[in-house]
Amino acid sequence: MLPDLFSDLPPPDGDLATAPLTAIDEGAVLIRGGITRHAEHLLSDIRSLTAQAPLRRLYTPGGGLMSASLSCCGTVGWVSDQRGYRYQRTDPLSGRPWPALPASWSQLAAQAAGRAGYAGFVPNSTLINRYGRRAEMGLHQDRNEGDFSAPIVSFSLGLACLFLWGGSTRSQRPRRIPLTHGDVVVWGGPSRLFFHGIAPLPDGTHPLTGPCRYNLTFRHVRP
DNA sequence: TAGTAACT
C-alpha cells in the first residue's frame, strides 16, 4: 500500500486538553485529533438532528447549486438562496425553529476555543455540512455573523480533505492543509475574516462515515 | 455572494 496524502499526520490523541496544537496563522490553530474520542457521539447527534432538519443542498444568490449538503442547529441557522446569505431563526424547509444546539457540542466547541486562546466562546449556531463524493466548498469568508470578536470553531469527521486556507483578500493563493477525522480548526482575531474553503473530496471510505465527510462549524451570531 | 463560465 502506497502512503497517501495524509499518512504523515501524527496519530489522533482524541482529547481537546492534550491533543497537539499547531499554529496555522495569526489567530488560527489546528488541534489534531482533538475530538476523535467524541466522534461516535457527535455522529449519533448529527443523525438525530438531521432527522428533524434534513440535510439539503442550497443555491447561492448567483444561482449555483452547492455540492455540499447542510443543515443547522441553534437559535439561528445559516441559509443561502436567491435573496442572499443570512442567518434566520427558522428552517425554510419546515418553517419551524432549528433544533437546539446540544449542550455537549457547545461545551466541546468552547473547550477548543479556549485551547486556541479564545476564552468564553459561547456558540449559538452550528452549521452541519456533509461532503459526499467530489463535493467541495469554494473560497469564501464567514461574514454574516454580526459578531467578529468571536472565533469560528470547526470539527472534521470522517473522510480526510484538503482545507484551503487563504488570507484577507481573495487574490491570496490558499495553502492546502490536510484535515482528518477528529481534527479541530479554530480561527479568530486577525484571521477571523480570512478566506477559506474545501478542495473536492478525494475518493475513499471511512469506517464511521463511509464515503463522506461531516463538518460542524460553530459560530456566535449577533441576532 | 460559500458557484460558475470564461478566460489566461
Add this chain to the structure above:
DNA sequence: AAAT
C-alpha cells in the same frame, strides 16, 4: 474579473 464580473455577474448578482
